[in-house]
Amino acid sequence: MADVTxxxxxxxxxxxxxxxxxxSHGGGRGSALKTLYDKxxxxxxDLDAKLxxxxxxDMDAFANLMMEQEVVLEDVSAGERALMVQELEKVLRQIKARLAKTDDPGDVEDLSFERDELTLVIRSLSKQKG
Known part of the structure; x- marks a missing residue:
């Protein structure tokens, strides 16, 4: 097990x-994903309410919290990291689909940033041991 930031x-x-x-899966009761979500x-x-x-x-404080602060997830197992990768890959596909449909320069910049950063997170999670 290892912490994930x-x-x-x-x-x-x-x-x-x-x-x-x-x-989309009826709440996922009893699934590994539901267990991880509950964890x-x-x-x-708490974070969502604050956001x-x-x-x-206070949009400046909102932006600071979203972009400059971190969440540390403690004792994440290899199986939990695999679930994280699975979910983040879905998010990445959604971002890529949105990128393919937009010509707005601001959206392209924001979505490209998210795509690139999430790609790095997925790689990091996939490489971690323990």
Whole structure:
């Protein structure tokens, strides 16, 4: 087992992706993905609430939290990392699909950044031992 550190925006993408997968599978009760989601749900709920509040009141603080802060996930097993990779690969496919459909320079820049950074995270998670 090893700790995994993600930027807040990466953790947000992961958890939203997990929610979408679980929702499309009837909640995923009893699945390994549901167990993993439950493990991080408290952190996610608190962080999401903070982001919602900041999004309404302080966009600079919101941007700082999303882009400059990190979430440390403790004692992540190899199997859990494999699930993270699986979910992040789905997110990556969604980003690539959106990139293929947009001509907006701002969207291209933002989505390209996310694509590149998530690719690095997936590689790192795939290489970790323990």
């Amino acid at each position: 993600l930027d807040v925006w990466q953790f947000v993408r992961l958890m939203v992706g997990m929610e979408e997968t679980l929702s 991080w749900e408290d952190v996610w709920v 919602v509040d900041l999004g309404k009141s």
